[in-house]
Amino acid sequence: MSAPVRVSPLLDAQRSQASKWTQPEGMQSVAAFGPGDAAHLHQVGIGDLSFRRRAGVKGTGAAAWLKSLGIETPERPNSWLRMPDGTLVLRLGMTEFLVEDVPGGGHAARMQATAPSHGVYPVPRFDASLVIAGREALELTRQTCAFDFATLSPQAQTVAMTSMVGVGITAIALNGSDGLRYRLWCDGTYGSYLWSTLVEVARDLGGGEVGLDALGRIAQV
Template sequence: MNAPLRISPLHDVQVSHAARWTQAEGMQTPASFGADDAAKLVLAGIGDLSFRRRAGVKGAGAANWLNALGIATPPRHNSFLHMDDGTLVARLGTTEYLIEDAPGGTHADRISAATPGERIYPVPRFDAALLIAGTRAPELLRQTCAFDFDRLLPDGQALAMTSMAGVGITVLALDGPAGPHFRLWCDGTWGGYLWATLVEVAGDLGGGAVGLDALGSLAGQHNDASPWRHANN
């Protein structure tokens, strides 16, 4: 395995827990936390998708600029869409956008390399990106956040910016093979605290941290042939 080029904001807090590591999108990330990862995922699994490449942009001209780069933008504020290639585009508020590539995608790199025009402002993204799944995930969310997650139906394409365990997060719901699951992003500097807090609460519910191997298609979503698997083999 080549040396990782990117460091996860969760690396320091995960290093004493991970049983096995892999490299995804150039970032060292836990492949497994133990033999019971899959069982934890069924109840309340906390996955780490910080390795996904992402970019941010804001400003009155941001939507048109992204459209010119071939990136579709959601028409409503606080909503998201998936492009045909699996790229997730989230509209945060009125004029800010978060673009997260599907595995192997290049939109984030193209955005970072492009020169923005007037009234377009790049937003550096160093998020901790988490995934919460399992039958007891709603219970976990109720214990850590005052927001009513029933309002985030997967087919509604809505996202929310709220506070979880005291940390500002962006969160949305997605459909998965075992029912709805939740993706959330927070500032990387708060990521270790939020991850440790969620893992502790999930532990009380029979779940816990889940490595990339057990996440399977949840980590790749629209693209099951995830390139990160090649790095693991």
């Protein structure tokens, strides 16, 4: 395996638990924590999707600039959409956007390589990005956050920016064949604390951390 060019902000918190490593999108990430990964995912599993490439932009000209790059934007503040190629586009407040590629996607790289126009300000994104899945996922959020995640509707495509265990997060709910799951983003420097705390609570609920191998398609879409 060649040397990674990117490192997950959660690496230090995961290093001692990992049993197998991988490098999606050039980022050193955990492929497996142990034989219990799949069982964790069924109960309540937390995965690290920080490897997915993302870029941010804000300003009154941001929506038009993204459109010129072929990136669709949600109409409503605090909402999200998924483009036909799987790219997630989140509208954070009125004029800020977070774009996250699916593996192999090129929108984030194109945004970073294109000079911003008038009224467009790049927002560096070094997020820790998590997914919470499993039948106790909602219970995990209830124990760690005052915001009611049950109001996050995948159909309404709502974005919530709130505080979870004292860390500012952005959250959405997604539907999958395996049920509802939540995607979270937070500043990478708080990532290890958020990860460790959520894993601790998840273990109390019979779940825990899940590597990318067990996440499978959840890590890809």
